[in-house]
Amino acid sequence: MNKHPSRMPQSSLELSRTVLSNQSGPHPRLARTVSRHLHSEFKRPVATHSERAYAELAASLQRDPRPLILDSFCGTGQSTRMLAQQHPQALVAGIDQSAHRLSRHQADHDGNYLLLHASAEDIWQLLWRDGYRVQHHYLLYPNPWPKGKHLQRRVHGHASFALLLRLGGAVELRSNWQLYAEEFGVAMHLAGRRGYLTRITGEPPLTLFEEKYRRSGHQLWCYRAGPAVTKPDE
Numbered sequence: 001m002n003k004h005p006s007r008m009p010q011s012s013l014e015l016s017r018t019v020l021s022n023q024s025g026p027h028p029r030l031a032r033t034v035s036r037h038l039h040s041e042f043k044r045p046v047a048t049h050s051e052r053a054y055a056e057l058a059a060s061l062q063r064d065p066r067p068l069i070l071d072s073f074c075g076t077g078q079s080t081r082m083l084a085q086q087h088p089q090a091l092v093a094g095i096d097q098s099a100h101r102l103s104r105h106q107a108d109h110d111g112n113y114l115l116l117h118a119s120a121e122d123i124w125q126l127l128w129r130d131g132y133r134v135q136h137h138y139l140l141y142p143n144p145w146p147k148g149k150h151l152q153r154r155v156h157g158h159a160s161f162a163l164l165l166r167l168g169g170a171v172e173l174r175s176n177w178q179l180y181a182e183e184f185g186v187a188m189h190l191a192g193r194r195g196y197l198t199r200i201t202g203e204p205p206l207t208l209f210e211e212k213y214r215r216s217g218h219q220l221w222c223y224r225a226g227p228a229v230t231k232p233d234e
């Protein structure tokens with residue numbers, strides 16, 4: 001997930017091409033890949049800058065325990081700021097690996113949110129290690145990785161997918177590539193997390209990429225699943 005092919009919307013005139021893929025339907029190895037990852041532990045050394053960013057998040061939660069909302073792959077953090085306004089009781093943590101994107105954030109100084117320069121998978125690992133759980137997890141327009149050979153770089157094809165789900169909470173993924181959102185939905189169903197796929201229309205754009213894709217005439221897709229239901233003996 002961490003090598004990045006798509007570019008930042010630089011100017012308001014720039015338009016985006018629709019996603020082109022050599023896949024015409026869900027990836028033939030989707031079920032096998034997801035099942036393998038659901039039955040294995042994701043462990044990867046955590047980068048020093050991710051550790052540093054996480055320390056800030058953990059300190060904030062210790063100082064003021066609140067429900068945690070994640071905005072993974074937040075880009076400039078526009079959505080993080082808007083989600084924080086929508087969830088005043090929560091702490092919203094936006095995570096992005098690009099310092100450049102984060103530096104373009106337009107701050108709201110009253111905000112109940114943090115922006116973390118980190119790998120999302122690192123932060124997920126550290127939260128899980130320390131027993132933190134998430135109330136809501138937003139995955140807004142992750143890089144599509146449209147070539148079939150890159151299935152394992154997509155969120156649902158990545159080895160960290162099970163970890164993301166273990167953190168709990170309602171999950172919302174948005175994409176301008178219908179097949180990506182469909183594959184994500186299949187992977188969620190395979191993990192026992194049923195949800196629904198819907199089109200996004202009408203609402204004001206939550207992210208810069210959403211705004212750009214709309215302006216470019218793309219259809220926008222959203223997969224939403226409620227929090228996992230835990231059985232009494234779990």
Ligand SMILES: C[S@@+](CC[C@H](N)C(=O)[O-])C[C@H]1O[C@@H](n2cnc3c(N)ncnc32)[C@H](O)[C@@H]1O
Nearest residue numbers: 001073074075096097098119120141207208209
């Ligand atoms: C297409 S952009 C979408 C940004 C934002 N959500 C939006 O919709 O405007 C994808 C973002 O994911 C970030 N990214 C990719 N892989 C990542 C990873 N493993 N951890 C953290 N950020 C990552 C990139 O730096 C980029 O900002």
